[in-house]
Amino acid sequence: MKFSTDHEYIRTEGDAGTVGISTFAQEQLGDIVFVELPAVGAVLKKGDEAAVVESVKAASEIYSPVSGTVTEVNEALNGDPGLVNSDPEGNGWIFKLSVSDAGELDDLMDATAYASHTAQG
Numbered sequence: 001m002k003f004s005t006d007h008e009y010i011r012t013e014g015d016a017g018t019v020g021i022s023t024f025a026q027e028q029l030g031d032i033v034f035v036e037l038p039a040v041g042a043v044l045k046k047g048d049e050a051a052v053v054e055s056v057k058a059a060s061e062i063y064s065p066v067s068g069t070v071t072e073v074n075e076a077l078n079g080d081p082g083l084v085n086s087d088p089e090g091n092g093w094i095f096k097l098s099v100s101d102a103g104e105l106d107d108l109m110d111a112t113a114y115a116s117h118t119a120q121g
Helices: 022-027 101-105 110-118
Strands: 009-012 016-021 031-037 049-055 059-063 068-073 095-099
Touching: 009 101, 059 110, 095 101
Parallel strands: none
Antiparallel strands: 009 016, 016 095, 031 049, 049 059, 068 095
16 A cells, blocks of 8 residues: 555555545544545546545545546445545545556555654644
């Protein structure tokens, strides 16, 4: 699993990536009340806005950590957006994509670097 400075994670298997927000990010947002999912087939560049997560505190854009094409969205979030709070790095994933440039993964942080990044505030 790799993390962006914007608190998204991507878990890859081959050229398939599963994207969501980190445990740290969901803790900062508070209770998630709505998730606007990207369209399946959407072509995203690294850093493009892919989704929006709304909490009782604020709305927050979710950016694609790498370039690729959206292959699946987590429809379960339509009925239960709280999955992002209860299991952000598991059942609370937001979308899956086919990674078009695996080299971009090298620009992301591993868990140790991300922990250091979030500790700096």
